[in-house]
Amino acid sequence: MKIGELAEKTGVSVRSLRYYEQQGLLTPLRQVNGYREYSPLAEEQVRTIRFYLELGLSTEQIAGFLHCVLKNKEAFCEEVLPLYRSKLEEIDEQIRLLTNIRRNLEDRIASILLERDPGEEALP
Amino acid sequence: MKIGELAEKTGVSVRSLRYYEQQGLLTPLRQVNGYREYSPLAEEQVRTIRFYLELGLSTEQIAGFLHCVLKNKEAFCEEVLPLYRSKLEEIDEQIRLLTNIRRNLEDRIASILLERDPGEEALP
DNA sequence: CTAAACCCTGACACCGGTGTTAGAGTCAAG
């Protein structure tokens, strides 16, 4: 299958498919004319890549274990669990930061409303 | 006061002070030799800028109301409240996204642990 | 044969505040 077809089947842009290849996540064969030729398995492989990208992993991190998870169950790939755990910490840190900002924003909003129309926002 | 002194007093790098100026947030005078000359008020002004940056506002957004909040109380600057509210929605959306990812990560971790050592993680 | 639709590579743009470097001018202390 050619790149356009794979793009349509997976909903991933042609540009992205070429990028994944450049990052070592996909390795299509080449036809004599230079066109990329994807096996039917590539479709599932692309969905796997998308899954990990949506978990917030980088293409570089994914490249580190993709070959393994494509052959085995995730649980047998040593690299995955530590990666998940550090990503989880990272996410938690980001949530903490955002939550702090959120609190500050609410404080500012509340104090503006108070200063502007004292008592008005206390209505039911 | 020269830029290095202001940088030291505020803890903001010289690079950033020049950037704030470029974004229209600071307008120091110039000495005859071309050096920036900051008034003592600039110190407080920089802290104000930092405050808004840390709320997640962009220099462009800050530029839109900084002149007002430097003269009046925040509550009298019309632009501020809507900006706070849209920023709050933005933050909430980001927290939602991160929370989803977080849940997926935890699911993956749990299922790896289950698959690998069934029951082991259930210990006290 | 031709036009439309694909495909190829390579490269720039984006986002946005900050670090860093290069090359050059200025100033103060010794």
Next chain:
DNA sequence: CTTGACTCTAACACCGGTGTCAGGGTTTAG
């Protein structure tokens, strides 16, 4: 006068997946 510490402008790098364009080949249906 000289040296070292500042200052100036201008410009690139970063981060990272994606959009988009340029310029050129290939294929396929009419």
